[in-house]
Amino acid sequence: WEELSGRDVNGNTIRYHQVCNVDEEEQDNWVRSPFIDARSAQRVYMDIEFSVMKCEECRETFALYYYQSSADIATSTFPPWRENPYTKIDTLAAGERFDSSTVGAEGINRKTLVISPLSRRGFYVAAQDQGACMSLMSLKLYYYYCPETTHNLAYFSRTLSGGEVASLVAQSGKCVSNSVYSNNEVPKYRCNSYGEWRVPTGSCHCRAGYQPNEELTTCQGCSVGSYKPENGNIQCQACPAHSLTRSVGADHCSCVDGYYRADGDSIHQACSRTPSQPKNITFTLNKTSVSMNWMEPVITGERSDIFYRFNCRSCPSTIQPSPSNLHHLTTTNAQLNNLKPYSHYSIKVVGIDSIFSILPFTPLSSNPLLHPAFFLFSLLLSSSSSYYSTSQSTLILSSHLLLLLLLPPLSILPLPSSNISSTLVSTFIINIVSRTSSPSTDLPLPMECHPASGETPCFSVVSGLTKGSKYIAKVRVRNGMGYGKFSNDLYVATSSAKGRCYISTAGLNPAVIGGVMGVIAIVIIVIIVLFVKRRQANKKKRQDVQASKKLAENTNLLKSKFLNVQGRTYVDYRDPHNGVKEIATELDQTKIKIECVIGRGRWCLTVCRGKLISGKTSIPVAVKRLKEGASLIDHTNFLREACTMAQFDHPNIIQLKGVVTKSIPAMIITEFMENGSLDKFLQVVNELTASRLLEMLRGIASGMNYLSSIKYIHRDLAARNILVSSDLVCKVSDFGLSRTLENDPQATYTTQGGKIALRWTAPECIRFRQFTSASDVWSYGIVMWEVMSYGEKPYWDMSNEVVTEVLEDGYRLPAPENCPVSIHNLMLKCWSYEAKRRPHPIEIIRTLDQFIKQPNLLLDTK
Structure with missing residues (x-):
């Protein structure tokens, strides 16, 4: 090899290596790069530019190798100049070769190669020529990484891609400031081999008082005048009426001065004022009671839960609970009973709401109340009737006894302004009239009874009565202001034997007797109605039981007929x-x-x-x-x-x-199925209509429904185990050996219980080996994906470990290209994590039938 200088296609000066020893036999020319620091990368890409000359004696290929090392240790003799210990990257052939007529870039070849996997600090790249006339013009080495990013309010640091083409390197994220993990789940993002973030799981939520920005990268404090009460990614909201915040990042709004919230009020509720005084209070005296009415306050404090209290000064304990003397009313009227005679009362009414702010009292006029005789009447409403009866001819009359039966009460007398308690003495006047004879002078004269005090009963003895006679007694009261009216008649009689007196019912009010009889009649009618209804209910219950038994018999008959049609339940023969x-x-x-x-x-x-x-x-x-x-x-x-x-x-x-x-x-x-396995068939055809694909899927679902009905679990449903006939009918096959006959090592996953086809298997089968008809439905969802993607491999080149991890994190296969949204949604239902949420095969068949009959449901595609 020679290192030369030249120019590239742009006219720039470059250095390149060239070898052209074509005249020599058995050539073995090596050139090696300096030590290259891998910078922790596990997968390095290499862009190479080279040229090869046209000549009859020249080779058209050369080889590239790499050698890993933890330090720069290479010498002229080490590593040895041979393929082993180097690792071969590829053998490169020239697509374009140059000669004397080639101009510029016409003879330059460009290739991208991969060096993987890398496990040491760095490496060397070497080229071996064995007879080509060629030049190495450029060698560019690089690797991919996923840059630091913020996603769903979680920060993910810079992450290097994995060593395999389908690697997904999981990176745990940290929640940004003022945010927390959602559901206590640490967010994860996965970096693929091309430096792209994929498959996010988990997220973060802004704390109370903070809201996310549009990009979900930061949490910003709620501005003054707004708040957010809890963790979450919702926006801050304006403070309710009559409340405010005084700083950024508030999780609640405080009420302004003069406005309040009750203990049970929501922080989203507006603050309210105390109500104003009740208006136009009026009252009416009626003997020993007073009725009060008033109007609602003009200012209600913008609340609907207003109620009222009233305070009665000097009221006895029989009127109000002690010691507070307060009543709670939701109406604008009230009544006090059992008031003392010869007493002054000051009553005050208050409007209150749930914030318990009490307004100044509004007093009622102080007025004298009722005649003392009515006081006696009121007390006797709780007395016993055991005070009457004496001897044959004597009747001891007690004012308590007589007043017990005197209805209505005696009339009111005017009250003098002088000292009432010391100047007035009440006297009871008693008249006795015979009912068995005309009035005569033989009858007892009117008698007077002088009580010792206002709290002491007054007794009078009437003598001269005739045995076995009936009498009418009346009582009235006299004091210094005059006489009151007589009471109602009291009917008494003397005994003919022992001279005992008794109260006759002959003088009772007919209306009272009629009322009592009416009540008795109503009670009897109610008892009869309840008795009849109970008998009818028991009769209906017996009829329902008989109907249930008949329905069960019919159901068993239908089930028997169904089994006769479908075939017997699957039997697993031990031998x-x-x-x-x-x-x-x-x-x-x-x-x-x-x-x-x-x-x-x-x-x-x-x-x-x-x-x-x-x-x-x-x-x-x-x-x-x-x-x-x-x-x-x-x-x-x-x-x-x-x-x-x-x-x-x-x-x-x-x-x-x-x-x-x-x-x-x-x-x-x-x-024999002419078209072979479904996955291979789809990879070859690749041009079926959506309707045809759905009909094929329906056939598979029909077969799975049959297997489910006879209680058979396939355990290995996949497109490779579906056979296709000449008329494109799909049939389920491989019952027994399919889980051990798969040749693809990436398709099976060895567990303690044996091998399973992991990419087609439900999570509960992987973790617990719990195979059910529902786990077959999961596998059917994968078959649907295979069909709609024309035989593509599920999860592509992901490793089994990555597939298992992402499934547990909630990742599901995306819709294949041009797959209708409705079909992908059906797949997602089949891939529900909880087995009980997956559709039954019958439901799948019905859904597919609907899609086949109504193609307009398939218009939306992903």
């Missing part, structure tokens, strides 16, 4: 040797003609195309056969697959024609 004899058709090996090998599984299995001869006719078949030397385990698994297929009968499940077990080699003969 497949006996199972094959019971349910599979044994064929004569001489009736099977093998034409050619169309596929291979493991070393013990081949798949052939052949013909099954029956008389003068023959039909094409596919033949799986075991090679000589297969182990007992292989032979048992082979027969188990035959036992499985023999139990299936559905147009979208591959049909078993028969087996050969009595001669060697053992064979499984199935119908």
